[in-house]
Amino acid sequence: MNKTILILKREFGQTIKRKSFIIITLAFPVLILIAIGIFSFIQGIEKPLVPSEVISIGYVDEVGGFSGYTEQPGEPTVILMGYNTPEEATSALLAGEISQYFIIPSNYVATGVVTRYTLQRELEPPGGIQWALKSFLLSNLLEGQTSPEVMERTKAPMGLVSIRLDETGQVATDQGGFGALIVPLAVGFLLIISIFSSSGSLLQGLGEEKENRVMEILLSSVSARQLLTGKVLGLGAAGLVQVVIWLLSAVFLVRWTSTLIGGFAGTLQIPDNFLVLGIVYFILVYLFFAVLMASIGAIGANARDSQQLSMILIMPAWIPLWGLFFFLNNPDHVVSRILTMIPVTAPLMVFVRLGTSEIPTWELVMSISILIAGIIGGLLLAAKLFRTFLLMYGKRPRLGEIIKSLREA
Amino acid sequence: MPAVELNNICKSYNDNLVVDNVSFTVAQGEIFGLIGPNGAGKTTTIRMMMDITKPDSGEISILGESLNEATKNRVGYLPEERGLYRKVRVLDTLVYLASLKGLGVRAARSRAEELLKRVDMLPHKDKKVEELSRGMGQIIQFLVTLIHDPQLLVLDEPFAGLDPVNTKLLKEMILELRNQGKAIVLSTHMMNEVEALCDRILMINKGCTVLYGELAEIKSRYRNNSVFLEFDGVLGEIEGVVGKKEHGEYVELFLDKETPPQKILRQLASRGVSVNRFEVSTPSLNEIFLQVVEKGQ
Numbered sequence: 001m002n003k004t005i006l007i008l009k010r011e012f013g014q015t016i017k018r019k020s021f022i023i024i025t026l027a028f029p030v031l032i033l034i035a036i037g038i039f040s041f042i043q044g045i046e047k048p049l050v051p052s053e054v055i056s057i058g059y060v061d062e063v064g065g066f067s068g069y070t071e072q073p074g075e076p077t078v079i080l081m082g083y084n085t086p087e088e089a090t091s092a093l094l095a096g097e098i099s100q101y102f103i104i105p106s107n108y109v110a111t112g113v114v115t116r117y118t119l120q121r122e123l124e125p126p127g128g129i130q131w132a133l134k135s136f137l138l139s140n141l142l143e144g145q146t147s148p149e150v151m152e153r154t155k156a157p158m159g160l161v162s163i164r165l166d167e168t169g170q171v172a173t174d175q176g177g178f179g180a181l182i183v184p185l186a187v188g189f190l191l192i193i194s195i196f197s198s199s200g201s202l203l204q205g206l207g208e209e210k211e212n213r214v215m216e217i218l219l220s221s222v223s224a225r226q227l228l229t230g231k232v233l234g235l236g237a238a239g240l241v242q243v244v245i246w247l248l249s250a251v252f253l254v255r256w257t258s259t260l261i262g263g264f265a266g267t268l269q270i271p272d273n274f275l276v277l278g279i280v281y282f283i284l285v286y287l288f289f290a291v292l293m294a295s296i297g298a299i300g301a302n303a304r305d306s307q308q309l310s311m312i313l314i315m316p317a318w319i320p321l322w323g324l325f326f327f328l329n330n331p332d333h334v335v336s337r338i339l340t341m342i343p344v345t346a347p348l349m350v351f352v353r354l355g356t357s358e359i360p361t362w363e364l365v366m367s368i369s370i371l372i373a374g375i376i377g378g379l380l381l382a383a384k385l386f387r388t389f390l391l392m393y394g395k396r397p398r399l400g401e402i403i404k405s406l407r408e409a
Numbered sequence: 410m411p412a413v414e415l416n417n418i419c420k421s422y423n424d425n426l427v428v429d430n431v432s433f434t435v436a437q438g439e440i441f442g443l444i445g446p447n448g449a450g451k452t453t454t455i456r457m458m459m460d461i462t463k464p465d466s467g468e469i470s471i472l473g474e475s476l477n478e479a480t481k482n483r484v485g486y487l488p489e490e491r492g493l494y495r496k497v498r499v500l501d502t503l504v505y506l507a508s509l510k511g512l513g514v515r516a517a518r519s520r521a522e523e524l525l526k527r528v529d530m531l532p533h534k535d536k537k538v539e540e541l542s543r544g545m546g547q548i549i550q551f552l553v554t555l556i557h558d559p560q561l562l563v564l565d566e567p568f569a570g571l572d573p574v575n576t577k578l579l580k581e582m583i584l585e586l587r588n589q590g591k592a593i594v595l596s597t598h599m600m601n602e603v604e605a606l607c608d609r610i611l612m613i614n615k616g617c618t619v620l621y622g623e624l625a626e627i628k629s630r631y632r633n634n635s636v637f638l639e640f641d642g643v644l645g646e647i648e649g650v651v652g653k654k655e656h657g658e659y660v661e662l663f664l665d666k667e668t669p670p671q672k673i674l675r676q677l678a679s680r681g682v683s684v685n686r687f688e689v690s691t692p693s694l695n696e697i698f699l700q701v702v703e704k705g706q
Contacts, residue, residue, distance in 0.1 A: 003478070003509055006505075006508055006509060007509075010505060208494075211492070212492035212493065212494065212495060213488060213490040213491055213492030214492055214493060214494060216456075216461065216486070216488035216490060217486065217488060217506060217550075217553065218509065219459070219461045220459045220460075220461060220481065220484070220486040220488075221481055221482075221506070221509040221510050222478075222481075222509055223478070401423070
């Protein structure tokens with residue numbers, strides 16, 4: 001059998017049998033299943049009509065006229081109890097009759113300032129209570145000036161529903177929004193994780209073979225090129241299995257969740273070209289990283305040294321994450337477009353943009369072409385470094401030596 | 410066809426000449442010693458033979474051709490730097506590395522078991538390499554070298570770190586291989602092993618050849634022309650002896666160029682000197698080695 005295939009088979013077999021690989025591969029679908037389970041469970045137990053919590057809140061009205069609407073239904077239901085002076089209200093608070101109180105000062109209409117007193121240490125007043133207090137103030141302010149319907153609308157004037165149309169004027173299938181962002185973004189992360197874990201295995205494998213000196217036996221049996229190709233393809237195939245499992249489970253779980261749970265989960269969407277792009281980008285970006293990692297593996301003195309060196313490659317890949325907020329709001333900004341073209345940042349950037357906007361085909365073609373050119377360049381580099389430095393134990397060559405060897409090779 | 414033929418090989422690293430114009434041949438069925446002090450260029454020479462590094466100039470022919478994938482399958486190599494996959498089982502290690510030498514999995518498995526049995530290590534076949542002692546690991550690595558029944562074996566410091574029992578086992582196996590007609594290149598600085606095993610040697614120092622040829626011929630070339638004598642009685646003047654050196658129990662007599670040792674023995678017998686030991690002094694390879702290395706410095 002061809003020796004490259006022998007090495008490929010061994011690397012693939014060793015990787016997919018590794019416990020950490022099996023755990024990580026299954027963890028993603030299993031975690032999502034657990035999340036769905038918990039979500040459905042919580043939804044299920046929330047459904048029964050549990051009487052909502054009732055909170056008593058005191059208030060001191062220094063303006064006068066805030067006496068109606070003292071029961072504010074909602075989550076929680078708020079009962080407002082008037083007191084004549086702040087001292088009375090404080091006593092009631094300390095006695096536990098009310099949970100908090102607030103003062104509507106005499107200049108309230110001019111300033112809008114209301115002071116709240118509570119015994120609780122909190123980050124900010126709970127939303128439900130704020131809503132109840134606003135509703136109480138508004139209702140009293142507008143009392144007798146408008147119809148109850150208008151009064152209700154004033155409290156919540158807009159429930160915005162945004163619908164995207166396609167070029168024909170029909171409602172588009174991809175409606176965008178967070179529902180469309182989540183799956184591509186999550187898969188983008190997973191793609192990067194898988195690429196780094198596969199190319200990291202390559203790096204570690206080379207480092208170990210260098211450290212345990214098997215390298216010399218291997219090189220007396222196969223050529224450096226066969227060794228490199230077998231390893232890159234074997235580990236890549238294992239990574240691809242992982243990614244395909246993740247992508248398919250993402251598609252399956254999203255479809256299933258949308259119908260099962262509804263609500264926000266019902267808005268989850270998967271872009272049309274998602275599967276194909278996921279696989280294409282995994283293969284290309286993996287190959288790109290693999291050949292560069294192999295070069296680093298050849299240069300590094302041992303596995304640990306190589307891993308430190310590889311950070312130079314790994315850090316830039318996360319750039320789209322550092323500026324995530326900016327890129328989510330400006331998916332078509334020139335910086336976003338440039339990062340789509342750079343092989344190191346492309347995978348995450350493509351999936352961020354895929355979730356928020358649309359990537360023109362020419363940009364995808366260009367991004368993929370640059371990646372392919374990068375792979376070819378990296379392969380030439382790796383082959384030269386592999387041959388020269390693979391058997392240098394315990395000593396990392398200086399930059400000058402590397403450049404010299406590349407010139408001579 | 411010689412098993413190995415090197416012609417005028419040169420190799421330098423960073424403008425430092427580590428192998429300087431080295432040439433030698435190794436015949437089929439002989440044990441060839443590649444000897445020299447540490448840093449002499451032995452391992453670099455071997456790595457060039459194995460096509461792991463390329464020479465700057467010169468020609469290398471292995472089993473009649475330049476090393477290619479097919480010839481690699483007919484060569485076994487035990488590198489100086491030892492190691493195996495620590496987490497992999499002994500049998501799997503042997504089978505995988507044999508398969509990279511072109512052996513089918515089934516054949517590799519049965520051959521591995523046969524060899525493990527030969528070195529009494531069959532019960533360890535399912536152990537991980539990391540569970541073995543250092544010496545056992547070295548034996549396994551030696552088995553890796555010969556599992557694919559190579560025509561040429563290149564052993565770089567095979568006895569380093571081995572206990573006397575395993576050293577004996579390894580020596581026996583090396584001699585068996587020679588008797589089967591295999592060519593063996595033995596690189597070492599352990600001179601007693603070279604004397605016991607090698608037919609011919611190449612000694613290199615600082616990358617240059619300093620001695621090359623039949624071991625017996627080299628030893629006779631470096632002979633002092635002296636004899637060791639242990640005796641009872643009075644020695645007196647002996648014809649042909651130009652110097653005498655006391656070594657406690659015995660004396661060393663230095664002869665002039667024309668006097669063979671037999672003539673001295675005859676004189677001793679005629680005088681009635683009781684001879685307990687009479688030995689023609691031949692320097693050990695170790696002494697020659699030191700002499701040559703010191704001369705080179």
